[in-house]
Amino acid sequence: MGLLTNPQARARISQLVSKYNNIISCLCYVAGVLGFLALAHKNVNAGNYFSENALLPGLVEPDFYHDFGAFAHLRSLNAHIRSLNEDKSYKIPVDWLEDRFREIGLDVYIHNYSFMYPEKLLRGQVFTGHTYWAKDIIFLVTENEQIGMQAWLDAYHSTQNQYIFAGEMAGRSGAIQAAINLEIPTETIGRLNIKPEGLNGQLPNLDLINTVADHRFPDSTSGYKHGLETMLRMMWNQAPGVPTGNHGLFHRYHIEALTLEGMRLKISKRSMGLVDIGRVIEGVFRSLNNLLERFHQSFFFYILPSTDRYVSIGLYMPPFGLLVAPVLIKISFFDTAFLDLFQAIALWISYGNHKSEVAGKHSEGKDEMSDKTEATEKTSEPPVAESFNTVISLMPKGPDWQLLKCVGLLTVALLLAVISVMNISLAFFIATMWVPVMVLVRPTKSRLLRFLQYPLLLLVSPMGMLFLACLIQTTVVDPVKNLDDMLPNMLTAVQTSLLTAVIDTYFYGNWLFAMVTLTLLPAWTLFWSLMWTHPY
């Protein structure tokens, strides 16, 4: 409260800030970016640990020592699919799967849904040879990837989707506690990739990742560079809010879920077979079997630089705050033009440039800017025509561009704050691009400066960022071998990502498209129009 009530201390601070505001802003930005990247270093982040003691990882005697006929199943499945695909139908061999599951002794249900294609799903209770299972285990095979998964989830929870008609479900169990999604492309794989990123950037409870990671094969690579790469890759995947696997749709139903993706072997150093994967799955399920309540301990907001280390929300928020600080500093630098909230409201309503008769008497915390808002006494009630003029005069001419910039910076700060609590990765990438540009943009008489501002602003526009993201995707994250393919690949990526964003909005409730069009685009337009206003 001292700062709020003591005008002298406030004046001193605001003088300091307005005197060195450029240097401070610059320092904050650089410190923010570097601080965020430094989070990948093992001296900064913390080692993973189990919060939920009930998981008791690794305390059971594993039973999964031989392949239980997995190879035989796989071979016969492959043969079956080959025979099916002779007539080019490319459908899931539902009957075959049903027979085999029944053979093992599971209850099998087939769930049909309509979207465009029919969909079949199977569910069962397994490991009938053992008495220690305290929970039902559901084996789910879906068609059409995420659409199938969404249909099954909708049917299981009796929720409605406007575009996917889930239909009725025959077999149902209780509340689902966790889900593991398997993507195993071959018999022998090099390593297992844990993919936690879900819809709208939501992450599963860190304890689930710990449980899986505890049964993993040891992480051979370490060091800062590898950690940074892993962290940035995870943030890159999280930012668009598109699930990286079928698991991403579970999070919305309070089900912790992740995908285990088997990566193909490049160099034959070490290989895992189906037995090893089976052992990992068994370990995870035995741990989950011990759970008494939902996952509620540990963290939901984190970034992972490796499978055994994490960066919690308490660690990544301070650098992010520093990153956004220049925006706030610039607002406080401009604040004298905007101090009178009611004046701004009045502008919006219908009054003319009514300035309070003693506006110049804010004796506290002022800088040179106050000269421009010097009191103009105007008390007569303006006619309606003038009130429309006032709204038009909000399109700033004269010194009012500072007011517009102030509102713009405020919008950006609020947007980033809101996005950061939902999806820190997205907020980080937007902030790194927007903060310097938005702080620098101003109307200018110099043609050179204006031509320098065009490309900068265009680059950080929503479309510009989409292009940039696709460029990074095709060159750095998922590089194409042939350079000639790069440009067409990138353009295709731009088109598909736009279309996917819209479809995802309707099918799964992804917020990205709505957020960009309803909040980011207007904010950006504000700065674009700011550049076109008269400088003074």
Place this chain on the structure above:
Amino acid sequence: MGFPLLITIVVGISIRVWLFRSPVLDWVTSRNEISSPLTSWKRVTEGLTLQKMGISPYTGDIFHEMPLMLRLYRSIDNFFGPAVNICFVILDVIIAILLERIASHFGKYMASTCLWLTKQNREVRDYSPDASKLILRTNQLGLSKLYVVAVYMLNPYVVAACVGKSTAVFTNLAIVLAILYTLKGRQLASAMFIACATYMSLYSCMLIIPGAFFFAQKDRKVLTHIQLIQSVIHHLLVVLVCLVALLYLSFMVEGSWKFLNSTYMFVSDPIFYMYLLLIFMAIFKSYPTYADTALYLSLLPLWKHVFPYMRNNFLVSCMLVACTLLGPVLWYLWIYAGSANANFYFAITLAYSSAQIFLVTDLLYGYLRRDYDLLHGPGDLMADGKSPKVILE
């Protein structure tokens, strides 16, 4: 009523009608910032249905409104049927018109009653010559009307409360009527509406005290303590009778004497005191909603002359906007996503209350500082060239 006023009201109505037809309606209605368990229209319909089925609405834990209100809601329901939305729009327009009347009477009150202007004319010799800019002129007093109506009709909080069909609007209506009749000097009507407001929402009983002060000093040049106490007792009795008439328990008579001493400094301006109480009620009541904030924000322009002395407008407005945006997001993360917990949302409600407390302390400071400057002049610098430091004790 001027043309700008009419336009403001028409624009306000259009926004409301448009929102009632837009898809956000369901979301707004279910927001707990807008309608709490005490003020939700959904619960009113539940109560009406229960009553229709011959079950007492008070048997369960669903319905929390008073029995007389239930009668009122039933006749509203009968009259408007499915078009009950219109009723809320009409109520908002009525409140806006009443607020316009309040602003107009407030101008007269400042111009003619025992306070500011006469006081300023009478005591103008005491004032510092530098204070001439601070003295209110009659033509400035009419300005507040449009501000008040516009802040009510176009305020997102008010619009949200209206579209969310919060029954707090009825309490607001009673409070607005109470303030209006106090300013008009109609003691019986004022007391009746304070009793009505108290009946609907207990916190409004605090408004009795400033009302009593107002009527005690009305038409009196000199006020003795005995006269004051007599008058306060008289007013309390009137309110009490009204409350009893409304079948309400008379539990507020006790404790009211305590306010007398601790708030004596406000006796010079009971309306300001009444206003501060409105803010305090909005901050500290259980289950606060935007409807409570919206009411006092609408009346804030009445103290337009104090604004230049307020120092945290910018901070407070930023805090309010940030809380309004972050509230639903953290609620989502807590209830739906399950990734955040109650503390995240609690932190935001705390920040929201803090913003309102900053606003009320700032307003009080500005009010007192203006009084100080009237006497000593708003001198920018002291003899040694430094800004003077004014300490509030």
